[in-house]
Amino acid sequence: MILVTGGAGFIGANFTLDWLAATGEPVVNLDKLTYSGNLGNLAPIRGDARHAFVRGDIGDRAVVAELLARHRPRAVLNFAAETHVDRSIHGPDAFVRTNVLGTFELLEAVRAHWTALPGGERDAFRFLHVSTDEVYGTLGPDDPPFSETTAFAPNSPYSASKASSDHFVRAYRHTYGLPTVTTNCSNNYGPRQFPEKLVPLMIANALAGKPLPVYGDGQQVRDWLYVSDHCAAIRAVLERGRPGETYNVGGNAEMKNLDVVHELCAVLARERPGRDYASLVTFVKDRPGHDRRYAIDARKIERELGWRPTETFATGLAKTVRWYLDNGAWLSAIQTREYQSWISLQYETTA
Ligand code: NAD
Ligand code: TYD
Numbered sequence: 396m397i398l399v400t401g402g403a404g405f406i407g408a409n410f411t412l413d414w415l416a417a418t419g420e421p422v423v424n425l426d427k428l429t430y431s432g433n434l435g436n437l438a439p440i441r442g443d444a445r446h447a448f449v450r451g452d453i454g455d456r457a458v459v460a461e462l463l464a465r466h467r468p469r470a471v472l473n474f475a476a477e478t479h480v481d482r483s484i485h486g487p488d489a490f491v492r493t494n495v496l497g498t499f500e501l502l503e504a505v506r507a508h509w510t511a512l513p514g515g516e517r518d519a520f521r522f523l524h525v526s527t528d529e530v531y532g533t534l535g536p537d538d539p540p541f542s543e544t545t546a547f548a549p550n551s552p553y554s555a556s557k558a559s560s561d562h563f564v565r566a567y568r569h570t571y572g573l574p575t576v577t578t579n580c581s582n583n584y585g586p587r588q589f590p591e592k593l594v595p596l597m598i599a600n601a602l603a604g605k606p607l608p609v610y611g612d613g614q615q616v617r618d619w620l621y622v623s624d625h626c627a628a629i630r631a632v633l634e635r636g637r638p639g640e641t642y643n644v645g646g647n648a649e650m651k652n653l654d655v656v657h658e659l660c661a662v663l664a665r666e667r668p669g670r671d672y673a674s675l676v677t678f679v680k681d682r683p684g685h686d687r688r689y690a691i692d693a694r695k696i697e698r699e700l701g702w703r704p705t706e707t708f709a710t711g712l713a714k715t716v717r718w719y720l721d722n723g724a725w726l727s728a729i730q731t732r733e734y735q736s737w738i739s740l741q742y743e744t745t746a
Contacts, residue, residue: 396421397633398468400453400501401475403428405588406525406622408436410474411446413626421445423466425459426475427452427493430733431589435725454497459504470521470633471505473498476560479591480529480553481741484683487552494556495563498524502567509573523633524564524577528618528643529554531579533686540618540690541579543641550684561641574638578629581645581691585622585711586718590726591737593617593652594712597659598719599726601672607660608742611681613653616688620646621711624704631700642700645691648708658708662716679742 397414401407402424411422421444426432428450440446447466451458453475463471475497477483477490502522509520531541532548547562549555567573584594597607628644636642650658653676660672696702706714719726 396423396466396468398423398425398462398466398471400425400471400473401432402426403432403434403436403448404474404478405431405436406583406625407474408587409585409622410472410626410629411437412439413623414630415440415443415445417630419445422447423462423468424448425451425453425462429477431478433729435728436587452497453501454493456500456504459501460507463504463508469516469519470523471501472523472525472629472633473501474525476557478553480551481591481682482737483551483553483556485740487556490552490556495559498560499563502563502573506567506571506573518574520574521633521638522564522567522573522575523629524561524575525629526561526577526579527554527557528579528581528645528689528691529686530558530561534688534690536688538688540645540692541643542692543579543643543695550686568639576632576636576638577641578632579641579643580625580628581618581620581689583620583622583625585715586722587725588622589729590734593655594659594715595719597656598663598716599730601660601663601675602667602719604670605675606677607656607672607675608677608679609653609656610679611685613651613656613678615652615685616649616690617652617655618645618690619648619650619655619708619711620644620704621706621714624706627705628696628702631696631702635700637699642696643691643693644696645693646704646708647693649690650708658712659716662712666716666720
């Protein structure tokens, strides 16, 4: 079996669902259930004996040690994190606590467990750390995309905290020999993403007839990857990735934010006609320190592991919009008081 952390969040939940469908191998799922963690994301496997959910913090070494001793997973996959750049600007503390200190505590628990394993199990064991392309900083319009050898230059409290966790993972490989693999992935989108990130926020606002808040001039570029393609990349890295290596994962789909929003409006106009969604686009104050461009060179994972994305932005976006239209109850259940107060903090003060 495997131990997944953060498996009630967007990518962790999609990974858990895809993993059980693809492999059937049991999963223990450790998640703190912060504002972005949601057991509703795991509804399709409720009652499935192959999945055990445990509410807890990756920074609680005793809880992790107990889970490792009890379940003896062959791998630990760390998805758990604070993940939203804008929230990290308003309040970086939680990012340092979970992403830096939490990952450190998790690594310590895993190292103690791994060191005591018998030889065969120790060799086969993997610690897979899920990270982001944002650790590399920002690109100019003509710069080559980020490769695995691009120097880290994080610009936000979020990316600085993720870069720090990546460095600790690297150090545990180098110093203690822990069999780690790290993935640095571009922006994901797809079902079950919390509606604070660009794509689901725009879908939620458009359906409610609210303004679609584009930061600055909307010309910032991100490289978009459909979440199931990311999940497949993680499975490939877990099974065939070389210990100590990092793998960049991206969608070969660089898009300007404004183009993403307009494409989204076009899909909505087809799927749910009757409103001029594009007229809701509103330019708002830019994000402080806003990274201008991210782009991923994913040739290493393609060459070494044979992974490449299967969805284009158009096919992935159509699936994503369909999912949100079909899951209105999921969306309204997470538009809680905490969500409303985030939206007013972020958009009523910056508009
Ligand atoms: P998310 O915010 O949707 O989910 C994070 C999950 O982690 C939540 O379920 C939350 O409850 C849990 N969590 C937070 N702190 C915890 C703690 N201390 N202990 C245990 N659980 C905790 O985020 P996501 O988009 O699913 O991102 C998952 C991982 O993928 C993160 O490490 C993120 O940095 C990375 N990543 C995300 C993207 C993206 O576009 N979303 C891209 C590249 C990498
Ligand atoms: P986001 O989904 O927060 O991901 P990240 O900042 O990690 O790339 O934002 C994606 C892009 O969209 C980013 O350039 C910021 C921009 N953006 C907006 O223009 N308006 C919004 O309301 C949000 C949430 C993001």
